[in-house]
Amino acid sequence: MLLGQAESGKSTLQKQFQLYYASHSLDREKPLWRPIVYSNILKALRMLMDELDRRYGSGTSSPGSTPGTSSILGSSPASSDPLSSAESAYPLELFPLLPTLQSVVAQEDALASELSGGVKVSGGRSGVYVRAGWQALITPNRAWPLTDIRDAANRPTAVTNQVAGSLLQAQGVIAQFWTHPLVRQLVASQRVRLEEPAAFFLDNIHRIVQADYSPSTDDILHVRLQTLGVTEHSFDIDIGGVRFNWLLYDVGGARGQRHAWVPYFEDATAIIFLAPMSAFDQYLEEDPRTNRIDDSLQLFTTICQNKLLAKAALVLMLNKADLLRKKLEAGIRVRKYISSYGDRPNTYDEVSEYFRAHFIQTHRRKDVWHRVLYTHFTSMLDIKATQSIIISVGEAIMRQHLASVGLS
Template sequence: MGPDDLAQYVWSDKGNRPPFLPPSEDARENQMRAEAATRSHEIDRALAREARDKRRDKEHILKMLLLGQSGSGKTTVLKNIRMMGDNEKWEAERGLWRPVVYYNLLHSVNAVVQALGSAIVHPAETVSAGRGAPASFSPTSSWDSTTGRHSTDSRASSERPPPPALTMQHGKLRLELAPLRQVEADLEALLTTQAVDDSWDPGDAVLVATPFVDVPVENICGPREKPKELTARSHEEWMGTVAPLLRAAQTGASNVVTVAANVLWHQHKDITQLWQDRAVQDTIRRRRVILDSSGVYFLNHAGRIAQRNYVPTDDDILHARLHTISVQEYNIDLPDPQATQNSDSVQPHFAKLRGKFGVEQWRIFDVGGSRTQRAHWLPFFDDVKFVLFVAPIHCFDEHLAEDHRVNRLADSIQLWTALVKSALLKRTDFILFLNKVDLLRQKLAAGSDPARHVPQYTGGLDPDKFTSYVKRSFSQIYKQSPLSRPENRTLYIRTTAAVDPQHTQATLVSIEDAIQSRNVEKSLGLSSLQ
């Protein structure tokens, strides 16, 4: 075949090019347009799926914010909710709380040992009350270390013989317990987030008092100290650190947790002797040692916690204190009523939320309550259906650890005022827990008068009257907000104890009441339930 014949072959056959020649530019452009169209359709489908998921989330996910100042008890409320609604994960995490309980016990023991040492070195010194009597001890009342409660019977107090003086035996006991300080420090290093500064300085003034109100610097530059509280970035972080150590301990490996367990086992009798000694108890009262209810609880149960086969109980976990500085998100999947009809383990209120109201998941955000963390509350206000605000009412005579000029009860009221005035929450229902009424009763029984710190209050030492006064104050602030219209949102108020499983039931009842209202039914897409 010659060249002419080849050319004729190439350009014949009605102009079709042979398959071995490269495609034209038009063909490449058509292919690119087809690929672009395919990608565009995929993006459209992804956006449609995302929109459907968002609609579904709005209809079937109950989003709640858990807010309150540091130390308000809101984390204990969350623990109660998880214990009842997410029991499988709760049980899986139970053993991980062992080093946290050890730390809490050791921290309380060492506080008592330190007071004992100071009393031995300076026996005539009496520490003044300073910023107000602590919640757990008072020189005007006797303290029963077995029950963790005050005795205010003046006749019994007057008939009680004077406490014995400190002796050389107390000095020996102090020396025997001295190694516990290093064990506490080792556990703190294990559990505490490194390179985390949860303190604050006047440069943080804009958002430290409330999430939304500017505060003049001169109003917050009083004495400051960093809170002495076990702090981790998140529960996932410290649990991830502890889990491999506990697994290794099962094979006989030694680590900080096993050392703590062994030390407590060998010295638990000394700890019990220290805590129950009348001279030590008198030293605690005279020197105003601040032990909160959790510290008293762990000292009362030191013998049990120190046992070789110790496993934390629900009460141990509820009392364990560990401060987290990041936002904690918890998703509780509510049970399908059809699948759990014959199950006694399903809490009726959780089943009702799923069966009657169609809520498939309860999403709870626990946002840090210290002053430097409150600026982080704002992003979580979007599309939230409930705010559970926890306000401790026993702390009328206490001040913030971050700023000793700020009264804790006044700080809660400031926070509440800012929340109910936030336009982002104008269609969000509020649940208010006036918390720690049990500690309030103890404090008033010990003779601490709220009128010294709350001049408007005139009800004396009656805990019911003071609770009613605080309830009216919070309720009035809510009603005075122009956003608090009945058609927009509802307020539910409950009084609760420091560690009480009824926290959960009160929360669930309030949520059920709110969902049944026309306003929340509409926001959840449940208008058919009218």
């Protein structure tokens, strides 16, 4: 089972497993990821526009006029942000771009609804939330043997096609907006916390909007998609000349979904726990008071203690090492968000080792079965390095499993 909080990299690791053990199936799915890429782009544009609107007020008034109380896509007026008190007008260079951007971003909810099959989450949060078999929702002529989507095979992809056309027409405006110094400044200063792949897709906007676009492997690995429930994936693997069938379970990591993990624990051979080190300056969406590193440690503690997992091998992946390095190089101080870090050097080696030590200490204290903990620093977008780790992890898990059943 792949466990960890939301946005820890579980689904990206699942795609890496699929790429290594069943690349043919990933190749067949590539066209189906196209609307997901579009959704990631629309979300990024909306977040950037919301932040500009929050700082400058509505862009719907004429350049140089006093901002109105209405706002782009319903965000709060600029008067609520003390940072914008000296900025009374929307930037003149960006103002002509707004009508086109607004018309593109206005399609986000419709696309999310099509991709999610109408699924909504509590709290009214927007975005794409998918269950197993989501591909059938956007595939007009394919039937998937899953009961919850049995009638979805004939659903049209009209919204996807409409969004594709809008992005194609707006590509120049989107590129001009994305490369504007003010927008870059917002991203660099982390005034806007874009999801990690947003910059990748916006940098590649001219390639992605082409009519014959089919997502590349890199595109699929960069995509962000919220998982609902538990999704099963099957892989045939060869270890030492012996063929095994692996069932890999990817789970939704939000707090409200973690209860769905428990029924799968008793039969689990191994737990691969992902903890995103780069999240030290972020807080849970469900609980803005809880630092994401603290939440990962608390969640890892419960996994180590759970009696249903007593026989499962434990693998810890301290993930998003590449993003951690970038944040530290940009001057973001760990101690600002984690007071216990103190005056230690704000370098990658020191910070990553600090996090590793805390997770290892948690395992030693809470794992009463004294299992071996296999620990790796990972960057899921690095195909070569991740697949090397997958091989190592697979062999270690199988050796431990065979030993546990007396076949080693």
